[in-house]
Amino acid sequence: MKLKDFYQAAVRAGIRNDLRGPKEIERILTEEKIRFDKLDEADREFYDRDRLFNPFSDTRILNGDPEANIKNALIGIDMEVGELLLAHLLNKGQGPKIDLVIAHHPEGTALARLFDVMALQSDLLASCGVTLSVAEKLMEKRIGEIERRLMPINHSRSVDVAKLLGLPMVCIHTAADNCVARYLTKLMERKKPGRLKDLLALLRDIPEYRKSAALQVPPKILSGAEESRCGKVFIDMTGGTEGPKEVFEKFAASGVSTLIGMHISEDHLENAKKANLNVVIAGHIASDTLGLNLLLDAVEKKERLEYVCVSGFERIRRTA
Numbered sequence: 033m034k035l036k037d038f039y040q041a042a043v044r045a046g047i048r049n050d051l052r053g054p055k056e057i058e059r060i061l062t063e064e065k066i067r068f069d070k071l072d073e074a075d076r077e078f079y080d081r082d083r084l085f086n087p088f089s090d091t092r093i094l095n096g097d098p099e100a101n102i103k104n105a106l107i108g109i110d111m112e113v114g115e116l117l118l119a120h121l122l123n124k125g126q127g128p129k130i131d132l133v134i135a136h137h138p139e140g141t142a143l144a145r146l147f148d149v150m151a152l153q154s155d156l157l158a159s160c161g162v163t164l165s166v167a168e169k170l171m172e173k174r175i176g177e178i179e180r181r182l183m184p185i186n187h188s189r190s191v192d193v194a195k196l197l198g199l200p201m202v203c204i205h206t207a208a209d210n211c212v213a214r215y216l217t218k219l220m221e222r223k224k225p226g227r228l229k230d231l232l233a234l235l236r237d238i239p240e241y242r243k244s245a246a247l248q249v250p251p252k253i254l255s256g257a258e259e260s261r262c263g264k265v266f267i268d269m270t271g272g273t274e275g276p277k278e279v280f281e282k283f284a285a286s287g288v289s290t291l292i293g294m295h296i297s298e299d300h301l302e303n304a305k306k307a308n309l310n311v312v313i314a315g316h317i318a319s320d321t322l323g324l325n326l327l328l329d330a331v332e333k334k335e336r337l338e339y340v341c342v343s344g345f346e347r348i349r350r351t352a
Contacts, residue, residue: 033335035132035200036098043086045330046207049214050087051270052155060087080141088206089148090138090272094191096200102131108343109320111135111201112190115343120197128340133194135203136320136345140191142203146272147179149206153271157279160266161286167279174276204327209270211330212323216292216314220265228290228310229258231265235292235314239348240325244318254301256290256310263289263310269319274300280307294319317344325350 047057064083071079082092106119111133119130138146150171157167194201225231235241235251244250253260266288268275274296280303283291290310304311325348328337332349339347 033102033337034098035093035096035100035102035202038102038132038331038337039093039098039202040085041331042202042204042207042327043088043091045327046088046091046204046210048330049210049326050152051159051210051214051217052152056155057087061085080145087149089145090142090203090205091207092138092140092142092203094135094140094142094201094203095194096132096202100131100200102200102337104128104130104338104340105132105134106130106340106342107134107324107347108341108345109136109317109324110343111137111139111203113193116190116193116197116199116201118342119199122340128338130340131200133199133201135190135201136205136208136324138203138205139201140188140203142205143185144182144187146182146205147175149272150175150178150275152206153275156268156271157275157282160264160283160288162279162282166282170276170279170282178273204324206270206272208320208323208327210323211326212319213267213270215322215326216267216269220267220292225262225265227258228253228256228260228262228312231262231290231292231312232258235312238322240318240322240346241315243346244315249315249318251312251314254296254311254313255305256312260310261289263287265290265292268293269314269323277303280304280309283307284309321345321348 050057068079068084108115116133119133122130154167154171158164223234225234232251236245241251264287268291277300284307292312292314294314295316296313329350341347
């Protein structure tokens with residue numbers, strides 16, 4: 033498989049699983065093309081042309097020839113300097129030759145523009161009953177906060193090492209998070225758990241969460257009790273990073289009773305409790321692993337890759 037084919041297949045999988053739907057993605061890409069056409073030549077020099085077909089700014093080829101053939105990948109949730117040096121050692125020693133490093137969490141330019149993908153949270157909030165104008169105003173403030181927080185970060189640290197070591201590198205963030213968000217949304221719609229204990233049982237039946245529980249990081253109720261009724265469930269697992277902490281009262285007003293997330297900060301949890309919402313944390317690394325596995329199943333429908341798994345990831349296939 034060529035690197036560009038792997039990357040484009042990952043983007044397509046992210047689009048297919050985007051809860052906004054294909055019409056909204058088409059609108060976003062059309063508007064992006066219009067913006068690009070209006071740029072003068074000086075501005076086009078700095079334009080990221082992947083935006084014309086990829087709506088996920090945190091999913092990118094970070095290094096390598098798109099035409100390169102790949103067969104063996106070193107893959108993990110966080111792939112930084114240490115993991116890149118491991119890939120180099122494997123290539124120099126008796127291990128499998130590493131053709132590609134796959135990270136989930138973004139690095140390089142994908143990290144610098146992480147805030148761009150947060151706009152999708154407005155649509156997700158609106159889908160569960162939050163007034164769209166309210167959702168957009170709340171997200172506008174939060175996106176600005178995250179953009180400013182990202183500005184001083186040394187984005188290129190790991191990518192610079194990949195370049196020096198001659199290692200192709202890609203990161204797949206929101207495209208994979210979309211997969212886990214849709215998977216769990218459909219699961220809850222199909223199974224309709226009555227109480228939080230039933231919801232926990234559903235999560236623990238998923239291999240990634242079962243393995244995480246064995247490592248002492250199980251899905252956990254942070255607000256509510258096992259006998260609490262689930263009511264309307266919202267899956268909060270995509271859109272770059274945590275949304276605004278003011279949103280929880282809007283969730284409650286729109287009829288949501290239970291939130292399932294990957295993780296939650298103390299400020300956000302406190303606000304969720306004030307809004308009398310149930311909060312279940314499925315687990316960060318387990319949820320990222322589930323999303324990546326679902327995406328890779330889609331990418332590998334025609335050709336399978338081999339993986340060396342590190343940094344919290346384990347390849348679990350759901351296809352033959």
